[in-house]
Amino acid sequence: MATYIARRLIQGLIVLLAVSMICFIIFRYMGDPVVTMAGRYATFEEREEVRRTFGLDQPMAVQYGRFLWNAVHGNFGKSYVSRVPALGLIMERFPATLELATTAIVVAFALGVILGVLVALKPYAMRNRLIMAASLGGISIPTFLSGILLIMIFSVYMGVLPPYGRGETVQIGFWRTGFLTLDGIRHLILPAATLALFQLAVLLRLTRAGMREVMAEEYIKTAWAKGLPPFKVIFKHALRNVLIPVVTITGLQFGELIAYSIVTETIFQWPGMGNLILTSFFENDQPVVVTYIMLAAVIIISMNIIVDILYALINPRIRYE
């Protein structure tokens, strides 16, 4: 097991190194950093001065080494636009994104699994056909569209929920939370629902498909034949095995969640990381873009490793050769 974990960690590090190389290329070659730092109207001598001070005249390998060294120490340079450290800019917005994404994934997972089990037990009942039809709608409406439709219904026509921003927040240490005020919760409802909707439909369909396969297996028939109460058969014997792939896929699709949070934050002007990255793209703010990509990569890769290790722990059939 220890070798398995070590192997996964090393693999994760290799991927991170590859990502950092891509980031370095973006930073170095997408727009000339010398022009950006010295200003468009700098003379030749001034540019050479900047080139020397920032070490941009040294060999590529040296420059990459320094980029990596700085990155490991959390130093990704300053934003070209706001002139403050890029990492600080992003970390400031991290709580907003995390609160939105966590709320969405918890809601989506709980509802998706429960509904998925219910539907799988009686796939041809009228009520369950309706749920399946709704879930088809759920996977057929792109996130950006469901967000706008929710704004149209609940903010423009009914005027009951706020469409933009995060509302009133409370600062606790370095963390700015919206969970503690009524206004913050009200602002959270629409974006969280938007972000949860697609995942909910996917999880529901995944659980249903898994349950239908498992319910036809011999060991479930044995469980029924033993006279076990339905609750035990369904939740203890069947669902447990279905949940393994469902949890795995949820964990492995973390990149998807980050991508959809960008969409959601843009629509609701949620002051999170996703909103920042989109504006940084349009402003060619390379340090912020690079920092964001590195951070996202770290999050995604660690999620993967955690899921893989948990999976190996749950499922004894995995061999860690």
Next chain:
Amino acid sequence: MSERKIKSRILYSYLHDPSAIIGSIILVVFIFAAVFAPWIAPQDPYDLEQLTLDHFLTPPIWMEGGTWPFLLGTDDQGRGILSTILYGCRTSLIVGFSVVAIAGTFGVIIGLLAGFYGGWLDIVTMRLADTFFSFSTTFMAFLFLGIFGGASILVVIFAICMADWVRYARTMRGSVLEVREASYIVAARATGARDFRILLRHLMPNAIPPVFVVLAVDLAVVIMLEATLSFLGVGVPLTEPSLGMMISIGKNYIYAGMWWMIVFPGATLILLVVGINLFADWLREELNPKIERA
């Protein structure tokens, strides 16, 4: 079961599944509309000579202020919503089918070789596939286009393909691993057939069915992805019609009550994706031997 019997069984199940039929009818209608858009559309919304600012922000024709030929109203540039939708469906379907064809072919070849030969090829491609998968197609395409800018439809297709082949490669490899051990493959080998022949004549046809399900689902996913990217402003350029971009323009006018700029392109997009998904659902149940049918 002979091949003929299998074919007639699939045809039978298709003809007896209303959602499969509805799904494919929707898809056919969309393809027809996209191909013949220049002849059906009352206006060419990207021909600047046909645009006049007199007609900007007109409501649909049945409302007060609506005028012919703008059946579903116009946007802030005076482009007819109906015409732009028809042209936008072209973009959606071109991107959708191109990605599915290119990424599908590439992925199937990689999956076939990785599954058949194993070894370092398998390890490298599947590790790469795992990594791409966890970053997700959406995220990778978004980052790529955000950094390099969506200069044209071709760049958008390339960006999506770059991440999307992984789905096909993984599915194909899994399927090849199951089929590889079948006795007819062993038999083919025993008769002295060469690798190339085994791959193409025996493995490929028997391992490919699961890929069709992925392909159908993926078409819907890619069409939604193109709309999302264009909505965010990193997709097709402003000079190309796109359902996503229409909705992004309409978003500026929701408080003005100009719902037609969002509702019509939105409904079109949903209908197209639902149609494809209905068909994909039927295909999945049909090709999955594990499910008990009632």
